[in-house]
Amino acid sequence: MALKPNLLFDFGGVIINIDYSLTLAAMRQYGSSIEFTQAAQAELFDLMETGRLSPQEFREGLRRHYQLTASDEELDAAWNAMLLEVPAERLALIAELRAQGHHTALLSNTNQIHIEEINRRLQEQYGFKHGIADCLDRVFYSQEVGWRKPGEEIFRHALEQMNWKAEETLFIEDSPQHIETARRLGLRTLFLTPPLTLQDALPAALRAFPREYSAPTPA
Structure with a gap:
């Protein structure tokens, strides 16, 4: 058999x-570019992906590290923009x-x-x-x-x-x-x-x- x-x-x-560029573009409207691609990413994202940051800590980290001015809902929408069908x-x-x-x-x-x-x-x-x-x-x-x-x-x-x-x-x-x-x-x-x-x-x-x-x- x-x-x-x-x-x-x-x-x-x-x-x-997945389209990573959609999230990069969405984040740029709230400040600067984030360090996130298919091949590499900043430590903030590694910490989030291994459960060492809560969603709220991740949002605050985005605001602090990248000087983003956005609400929680706006950040979530931008972060989720890469997700397609x-x-x-x-x-x-x-x-x-x-x-x-x-x-x-x-x-x-x-x-x-x-x-x-x-x-x-x-x-x-x-x-x-x-x-x-x-x-x-x-x-x-x-x-x-x-x-x-x-x-x-x-x-x-x-x-x-x-x-x-x-x-x-x-x-x-x-x-x-x-x-x-x-x-x-x-x-x-x-x-x-x-x-x-x-x-x-x-x-x-x-x-x-x-x-x-x-x-x-x-x-």
């Missing part, structure tokens, strides 16, 4: 569409793979403000009671576990909690620094480079498993 690899999904850029076809694909016998989990660098906003939208759009957790066997948020990618600790934690072997797990991610850590730990990886989507690349990666799969660059 063929192995059904475990599927470990990133969230932003894999399941939900969760396409129904991606959720359908995950549901289909679970029905086929794949075990699934989410491994996401995220924070309380984003979690609450995404879950609210998923409840409104799809009727989910527990947000994206309704679609997967388990979710691991950096905000809750106290570690974040690309550190090895959060990967080891997820594998241990799921009782998964690294070599039997496919990690789907759009950030190269996180792919590098996963490969170092022995996971198989799918580097989802835009404009490829989950539907474009995941079926082919599963057919190639356990070999590493390099998705072709779209024309």
Whole structure:
């Protein structure tokens, strides 16, 4: 019987569409540019994503570090501006793979403000009671576990909690620094480079498993 690899999904850029530039533009209207990109970010954001700052402490930190003049509601709206849609076809694909016998989990660098906003939208759009957790066997948020990618600790934690072997797990991610850590730990990886989507690349990666799969660059 063929192995059904475990599927470990990133969230932003894999399941939900993300545009960091929208948050950068939204924050600029209240003062200066913030230090936040897909590849790197200032310590303030690391602290928020590992649960060491409350949402209110994060807002105050934004005002203090970047001289932003905005209300709590305005800061939350600007911070959430990067969050776009969760396409129904991606959720359908995950549901289909679970029905086929794949075990699934989410491994996401995220924070309380984003979690609450995404879950609210998923409840409104799809009727989910527990947000994206309704679609997967388990979710691991950096905000809750106290570690974040690309550190090895959060990967080891997820594998241990799921009782998964690294070599039997496919990690789907759009950030190269996180792919590098996963490969170092022995996971198989799918580097989802835009404009490829989950539907474009995941079926082919599963057919190639356990070999590493390099998705072709779209024309």
